[in-house]
Amino acid sequence: MADKKVQRPEFFKVYIPHINSKILHLPLGFVRYIPQPHSDTAIIRNQSGNSWRVGFTRRDGFACFESGWADFVRDNELKPSEFMVFVYKAPCTFLVSIYGVSTCREKRGQVAICEILRDDEEDESETSDEEFVPQQTPRSIKLGKCKMGLEKGKSRRPLQVGQGSSARPEAGPAVEPELYLDNPSNLFFVTGLKNRNFELLVPSRLMKDFNLKFSENLTFIDPIGTIPARRARWRDNRVCLKEWTRVCRRNNLKAEDKVICELKKTGHEVESIKVHIIRKEE
Structure with missing residues (x-):
């Protein structure tokens, strides 16, 4: 029975x-x-x-x-x-x-919730959704699994590390970050709208290569104004920033938009992130 x-x-x-x-x-x-x-x-x-x-x-x-x-x-x-x-x-x-x-x-x-994420869980957003574009090229840099952001119909391509002040993918959408940055020497990475927009994941390679730290309380600076943000940390020590969904909502981000996250820091500590939005029509 x-x-x-x-x-x-x-x-x-x-x-x-x-x-x-x-x-x-x-x-x-x-x-x-x-x-x-x-x-x-x-x-x-x-x-x-x-x-x-x-x-x-x-x-x-x-x-x-x-x-x-x-x-x-x-x-x-x-x-x-x-x-x-x-x-x-x-x-x-x-x-x-x-x-x-x-x-x-x-x-x-x-979304992935920091407090209960298992150590053995992989997050695809770091390897497939985020495009890490360093502004300085350390000697110890390794390409590893770092991939550029993908668009429908595009194949994966490894990140190309440039010389001097820039580094960008071999192919993909025509994005010239230097045209948008407040300071062309600042570090930045490129992201976009995702299904899980609750938090902004900071590429771990960026953290490691430039020995970065993020303030516990920091600020998003977008075209409309400022939004207080909170730093959180996964069990595997990756850093994510809360309140990112508010940036996405009030700027009405679309799937085809690109977002350049420019890091504003004092020494090695990031205190704010300037958000530059590149619309598809641009």
Whole structure:
């Protein structure tokens, strides 16, 4: 006789920004399904397979998600009146499905989360999405796996290291970074709009070859103004910069646009990134 499918307790919530953008209270009738004692943190996993660690508080018959919940809201780009269906999986994991205003289930937050990324996981964005263009050529430079960004229909080509103040791919879109940089001697790398635009990954080769450090709190400078950013670090020590999605949104970046990230630093420490956007029509 086949085993019966496990029926897990579940509940739904409607996203209302002024009520649950910072904290989410679980329904009173649902709390009884959570055994005592329990962890003071919970894992929320969305349909894209990504997870968020949030503070989980339970007292006097009430339970809620607190610290970290605002990050989940932001990363999944929740909009007013959207539905979230939570399914509880012991000991303290919640599987969430998000239903947009169209009433269809949607995949959101397709990003890599620093806190739970396994050491053996590979990130394709560094080798296939980012084009590292150094402005200085150290003697110890190695081409290795560093690849230029790809466009549809284009084959992979290794990065060509130039002499003097520039280095650019052998082929590809005609981009002349020197025409956009505030200071042609500054370091920079080229990126573009990706499916996962929640964070900006800094090419590890750039960090290593120029012994760079990034301030914990730094600034994106785009054509509109400034956006405070936060440095995060993966377990394999790669650096990514949060709040990048705000740059993409407010500048209405398209898939065909190119973005030159010019590093502004004092000594070896990067304090801000000047964003230069090259539209396709340019």
